Amino acid sequence: MPLTMARTGEKTTVRGIHGKEETRRFLESLGFVEGGKVTIVSEMGGNLIVNVKDTRIALSKAMASKIMV
Amino acid sequence: MAIKLALAGNPNCGKTTMFNDLTGSSQYVGNWPGVTVEKKEGKLRGHQDVIVTDLPGIYSLSPYTLEEVVTRDYIMNEHPDVVINLVDASNIERNLYLTTQVTEMGIPVIIALNMIDIVKKNGDRIDTHKLAAALGCEVIETSAVKGAGSKEVADRAVQMARAGIMTRPQHTFSGPVEDALARIRELAADLVPAENARWYSIKLFERDARVLERLRLPADVKAELETIVSDCEKQFDDDSESIITNERYQYISGLMKSCVQKKNAGMTTSDRIDKVVTNRWLALPIFAAVMFVVYYVSVSWLGTIVTDWTNDTLFAETVQPLAGGWLEAAGAAEWLTGLVVDGIIGGVGAVLGFVPQMFILFFFLSILEDCGYMARVAFIMDRIFRKFGLSGKSFIPMLISSGCGVPGIMATRTIENEKDRRMTIMTTTFIPCGAKLPIIALIAGAVFPEITWMAPATYFFGIFMVILSGVILKKTRMFAGDPAPFVMELPQYHFPAPKGVLIHMWERGKAFIIKAGTVIFVACGVIWFLQNFGFTAGGFGMVEDENMSMLAAIGGVIAPIFAPLGFGNWQAAVASVSGLVAKENVVGTFGVLFGLGEVGEDDPALLASLPTLFATSASALAFMVFNLTCAPCFAAIGAIRREMMSAKWTWFAIGYMTGMAYIMAFIINQLGGAFFYGVPFGAGQVLALCCVAALLYLLFRSCNPDRKMRKPATVGAGA
Numbered sequence: 142m143p144l145t146m147a148r149t150g151e152k153t154t155v156r157g158i159h160g161k162e163e164t165r166r167f168l169e170s171l172g173f174v175e176g177g178k179v180t181i182v183s184e185m186g187g188n189l190i191v192n193v194k195d196t197r198i199a200l201s202k203a204m205a206s207k208i209m210v
Numbered sequence: 211m212a213i214k215l216a217l218a219g220n221p222n223c224g225k226t227t228m229f230n231d232l233t234g235s236s237q238y239v240g241n242w243p244g245v246t247v248e249k250k251e252g253k254l255r256g257h258q259d260v261i262v263t264d265l266p267g268i269y270s271l272s273p274y275t276l277e278e279v280v281t282r283d284y285i286m287n288e289h290p291d292v293v294i295n296l297v298d299a300s301n302i303e304r305n306l307y308l309t310t311q312v313t314e315m316g317i318p319v320i321i322a323l324n325m326i327d328i329v330k331k332n333g334d335r336i337d338t339h340k341l342a343a344a345l346g347c348e349v350i351e352t353s354a355v356k357g358a359g360s361k362e363v364a365d366r367a368v369q370m371a372r373a374g375i376m377t378r379p380q381h382t383f384s385g386p387v388e389d390a391l392a393r394i395r396e397l398a399a400d401l402v403p404a405e406n407a408r409w410y411s412i413k414l415f416e417r418d419a420r421v422l423e424r425l426r427l428p429a430d431v432k433a434e435l436e437t438i439v440s441d442c443e444k445q446f447d448d449d450s451e452s453i454i455t456n457e458r459y460q461y462i463s464g465l466m467k468s469c470v471q472k473k474n475a476g477m478t479t480s481d482r483i484d485k486v487v488t489n490r491w492l493a494l495p496i497f498a499a500v501m502f503v504v505y506y507v508s509v510s511w512l513g514t515i516v517t518d519w520t521n522d523t524l525f526a527e528t529v530q531p532l533a534g535g536w537l538e539a540a541g542a543a544e545w546l547t548g549l550v551v552d553g554i555i556g557g558v559g560a561v562l563g564f565v566p567q568m569f570i571l572f573f574f575l576s577i578l579e580d581c582g583y584m585a586r587v588a589f590i591m592d593r594i595f596r597k598f599g600l601s602g603k604s605f606i607p608m609l610i611s612s613g614c615g616v617p618g619i620m621a622t623r624t625i626e627n628e629k630d631r632r633m634t635i636m637t638t639t640f641i642p643c644g645a646k647l648p649i650i651a652l653i654a655g656a657v658f659p660e661i662t663w664m665a666p667a668t669y670f671f672g673i674f675m676v677i678l679s680g681v682i683l684k685k686t687r688m689f690a691g692d693p694a695p696f697v698m699e700l701p702q703y704h705f706p707a708p709k710g711v712l713i714h715m716w717e718r719g720k721a722f723i724i725k726a727g728t729v730i731f732v733a734c735g736v737i738w739f740l741q742n743f744g745f746t747a748g749g750f751g752m753v754e755d756e757n758m759s760m761l762a763a764i765g766g767v768i769a770p771i772f773a774p775l776g777f778g779n780w781q782a783a784v785a786s787v788s789g790l791v792a793k794e795n796v797v798g799t800f801g802v803l804f805g806l807g808e809v810g811e812d813d814p815a816l817l818a819s820l821p822t823l824f825a826t827s828a829s830a831l832a833f834m835v836f837n838l839t840c841a842p843c844f845a846a847i848g849a850i851r852r853e854m855m856s857a858k859w860t861w862f863a864i865g866y867m868t869g870m871a872y873i874m875a876f877i878i879n880q881l882g883g884a885f886f887y888g889v890p891f892g893a894g895q896v897l898a899l900c901c902v903a904a905l906l907y908l909l910f911r912s913c914n915p916d917r918k919m920r921k922p923a924t925v926g927a928g929a
Contacts, residue, residue: 167269167275167697170307176456177459188593190484190700194303196301197699199588199592201592201696204695204697
């Protein structure tokens with residue numbers, strides 16, 4: 142399921158990333174890699190703040206829905 | 211020979227703070243050739259022969275963003291003697307991803323393990339010796355904010371450069387990948403420099419477009435390379451770039467287990483603050499409260515005190531009489547005294563009066579940015595801005611533009627998407643800047659003294675124009691498509707480093723001072739000359755009656771253009787044009803034109819004379835709207851030119867702003883006059899209604915880029 146549907150506070154594992162090559166590479170360099178852990182810190186109207194590799198990343202809904210967990 | 215040190219690292223890892231610490235005030239800020247990515251250089255303190263370069267903040271060395279390409283090219287082509295790689299120890303795992311790439315480039319690397327104080331405070335432990343051994347380069351603990359360790363790193367880097375110590379990357383990939391890399395290395399042995407062979411083989415394996423383009427491999431080598439790479443891809447069932455990425459992270463994960471001990475993985479203080487600050491309900495009220503305090507202090511309270519002091523005490527009571535006295539004592543001609551005291555000192559002084567106010571505002575904005583709150587603001591506003599076709603990152607330039615448009619336009623650099631960035635540049639100066647406040651105060655005071663909400667209303671009008679433009683422009687072919695999805699790292703909250711805040715504030719504010727010293731300095735002299743000299747019956751000379759001056763003649767030529775807007779007289783025309791030099795000139799020009807000398811926007815004589823220029827109050831409103839919305843001052847136009855990097859786009863931006871300003875002022879003057887001030891309904895009103903209809907059409911038309919591809923829509927129908 143897309144990251145947008147994961148519950149806040151729960152640790153999940155990235156299964157894959159959809160979308161354009163460029164987007165995927167950018168997300169990878171930020172730490173979103175297959176098998177990596179992601180936790181949603183907070184949610185605001187679909188936009189998310191997530192914890193990935195100890196960094197806080199803000200993602201819009203469109204971007205978060207490209208990350209499958 | 212000079213030693214070149216380069217600072218590389220992720221965004222928000224404290225790179226700029228360390229750079230400031232290392233170079234002090236000897237900085238030179240410019241652009242990397244050909245791109246609008248900032249380049250900062252400076253001399254290492256205490257070493258005249260050591261140059262430090264601050265590379266852009268990047269997450270990796272892939273070829274996908276400008277910043278990454280700039281960094282790569284710099285390291286490959288300019289060969290810095292040592293790269294100082296800053297690693298944010300508080301999120302070491304992600305930061306080391308870049309480190310594994312930097313160490314491959316065949317340049318000596320030293321690691322500054324920054325923000326080590328945060329790690330220690332959290333009770334975590336990092337084994338730096340093990341880490342150094344595993345990465346193949348020295349690791350030194352630092353805390354740039356506290357100024358600890360920076361000097362040590364730089365000194366060690368200089369020693370390394372002098373001693374010629376090399377860095378050998380220690381990390382390896384899995385067997386099959388290493389096999390493939392070895393084969394590629396052999397294949398390309400004659401084509402790439404030996405010291406960078408490792409880096410080139412990895413890039414060739416990744417099919418890096420820029421490297422392939424530069425190397426221009428012979429066809430047979432290319433075919434051979436493709437076989438090697440695709441064999442490996444089949445084995446892993448993944449593309450080559452992802453294989454490398456995953457293996458890098460795997461290597462780092464292994465490293466984490468052996469070198470880093472985490473006390474607990476619970477919520478950090480930063481998370482707890484975010485829980486409140488980015489809360490669904492509290493986020494906007496908190497933001498509004500913060501902004502209210504910032505503007506109240508910097509514009510209303512403290513700002514007014516210092517501005518009044520600068521204007522009234524420093525210039526009016528001290529500098530002007532002093533200069534006048536000197537000139538008289540020196541026996542200067544009357545016209546020269548007039549030029550210097552009233553023209554130049556008066557004009558430049560009026561501008562410098564804003565400087566303290568501007569600096570206080572930028573001081574607060576720098577604090578908000580430095581402590582990490584601004585990144586959250588972009589996140590909070592993204593939800594709202596997205597509805598109008600802009601991204602949350604567009605909000606920060608607009609906030610800064612409320613002080614001065616020049617740094618506001620420069621702040622658009624953080625927007626990666628080119629369309630979003632251009633649109634933000636085109637709309638950000640709609641927000642009234644500090645220099646436009648006197649225009650608002652003047653018109654509000656002279657024409658609408660009973661309406662107290664006039665000033666805030668102009669800000670809302672600015673926001674309205676931004677939204678209107680966002681929606682309209684998004685529906686044209688040039689800007690079609692959703693704003694880029696929002697992704698942004700949120701740095702941990704921390705107390706801002708005073709030095710960083712001050713440098714930041716100065717960088718933003720200095721454009722204003724430079725403007726006062728250069729453009730305005732000259733323009734004030736020119737306007738003073740044009741207005742005091744003219745051709746009379748007795749030939750060319752100083753004129754008593756200003757209606758005879760050259761300025762009146764020039765204004766008279768331009769004035770008819772503004773007639774439909776309700777201010778087709780030469781005074782208002784000249785005031786509007788002088789606003790191009792600097793918006794604060796508009797008020798000053800009126801003052802001079804009414805023969806009142808140096809006046810403030812609340813001068814009673816000026817307030818009394820002004821309404822005579824306008825047919826109705828609607829015309830006065832139109833005058834204000836036009837001057838707030840049209841092309842910004844020359845300094846801001848220059849900034850637009852630099853950021854757009856294209857004359858065509860600059861003209862388009864200026865044309866768009868002026869066109870919109872003209873249409874808005876036209877509608878206000880014609881319809882406002884007809885509905886509220888009894889102007890008879892005529893052709894002008896009909897045309898104004900047509901403009902409204904055209905705007906509504908552009909605003910609400912359905913947007914289908916496919917259809918538009920076949921049949922280009924006509925834009926700007928209202929003009």
